[in-house]
Amino acid sequence: MPQPAAVSARPEPAAPIAADLLDFVRRTAADTGLIASLPLDPQGRTWVRLEGPGGSEAWVIGWPPGTGTGWHDHAESIGAFATASGELKENALAVRLPASGWKTLELAEGVDRERRLGPGQGRAFGQHHVHEVLNESETEHAVSVHAYYPPLPLIRRFSRSGTVLRLEQVERPEDWQ
Template identity: 80%
Template sequence: MSVSPSPSAPVSPSASVAGSAPAPASAAGAPTQADLLDFVRRTAADAALIDSLPLDPEGRTWVRLEGPGGSEAWLIGWPPGTGTGWHDHADSVGAFLTARGELKEHSLAARLPTDGWKTLELTEDVDRQRRLPAGQGRSFGRHHVHEVLNESPDRHAVSVHVYYPPLPRIRRYSRTGSVLRLEQVERPEDWQ
């Protein structure tokens, strides 16, 4: 499984392009989780855009998209057997949806402290997992800790991701059983 330094951990750069027309932001100006989920649904339905993503047999590829209301969006290709490793998106809310193939998400149903810790012991009831076949996605709130995987042995997956505000940082974790350890904090300059 590969892990790399980007918003959703792609490993090889692609050109930035504008995506589908951004959805209008909420009345307050900032897009809501519902706006972000609507954006990933509409973008994933754009077959020409999905087909335009170059796929690499070994590393993830990505294209930066224009998201709604100043959000940060990405189209990501996942070779068989790749994943993000455990991470969060700090103070950003977000959404993602599988456009092709199937992804699996492992997540924690617990809010972690935002700072001041290196190791936490998780309780038995915090693990969640969901399969996200093509057309399925989800939104999430701030500090959502998860890992996303393409477990297929032979098929690429493609997904659309969006975050608001644009990612201020990503915290990466390692996990051994019930122990979660903060390993690294990345900032935008680390992946852009």
């Protein structure tokens, strides 16, 4: 007589996709109590780490007037972010960069993208998405929620001069936690 196959009582959770992360950051950005609890510092960005969906990492980030991230990517992670208060500007490159093996790249014309994200607005992105996020307000803080999957293995930081993008630094999680 055949034996029944073993059945797992608990299926493995599926890894989140970019749409899941975007849904999470939008819902979290709408949590006025959580957003109001973030301590804001007029001198620099502040952040609180959250548990994101499906093993992702998430952050609530406060942006003083005139602050930004500089050009960077999130390596092999997909991600999403949403503005909870204020307005953020994202400058992005519509091009996939090589994962490694380069220090300087000449960018083609037409790869620059710009978007402004007010309260409740967000966006998702794939691996190796190169961008910078800015709070261009001269007077108002902005607050946003970000999520990444898998949890960030590293961040590559870049400088940009015209069409030249230069890899400046690679940061690992221990550098920002």
